[in-house]
Amino acid sequence: MSIVTVVGNPRPGSRTLGVATALSSAVAARAGLPEGPVFDLAGFGGQWLGDLASDGESALAVAAEASVLVVATPTYKASYTGLLKAFLDRLPGGALRGTVAVPVTVAAAPTHRFVADLQLRPVLAELGATLPVPSFVVEERELPDLLALAERWATGHGPVLAATAGALAAV
Template sequence: MSGIVTLVGNPRGGSRTYDAAVRAAETVAGRLGLDGPGEIVDLAAAAPQLLAPGASAAVEIALEQVAEAEVLVVASPTYKGTYTGLLKVFLDRLPGGALAGTVALPLLVMGDAGHALAVEVHLRPLLVELGAVVPTPGLALLESQLADLDAHLGPWADRVAPQAAAVLREGARA
């Protein structure tokens, strides 16, 4: 296991989703006493290799980083009411149970509050299916909230960090 890893499923590099994910990882890491944001897996850089036939060393390394995370912040913009296809293509490459023992923290950035449940209804079940423990709540960030990100990250991290810490303690005992 390797501390905290941030997985960004935005197809555009340098996105607001990337910035929000890194800041979320730093905030949670601070609450957990981990170095954050740790490793960052930006799928924008890996997109061509994800959809190409054949193996890719970059994709394999990214999959390994994600599978070895103790805490995994998974971030995506909201597309069509859910996470991006790019994130799904990447996570589909993980075998079932690959995230067992991992605390996964889902984060979606959205333009409309009507999509706020997508983080719980769509992204959480995918992470649970892969074996992750997903503390409540996931983070649904409106684009309008990005200007004052710390005001939203702090309260969210205060809620999920104790749950994450409990899972990490249990894992250390196992």
């Protein structure tokens, strides 16, 4: 079992990547799960709109096999990014069955705090993911406290993620 991270920010090396990897590391430490690969979709050169590159095919396969999948996006125009949408659209229905997913968003304002729950969570559920814990949402003004926020979230929810992933793996 491992944690796989997918980041749908169109800028390579983004703050969203920092938030996602901080959370993945904190969950790994608290839940006793190894950290797996991190896919920064911006690094695939925007090829999601045309032919899917071999790196993209690999990312899709690894994401579909993850025990815990951290899916992160900034809030763009009150939604998740088109880059992440294009990635998720390439997964066949039910591809995330047996995977525990954690929606993660970086919000510019308090009014964007609900994008993960209102838009990203239903898409992941439609793909078959199990979502037993709250989304991890960080407002831009909270970024200086990121590590403490990730640790607190992981302390409260990491054991549930590990237990759920273990139960799904046993089925």
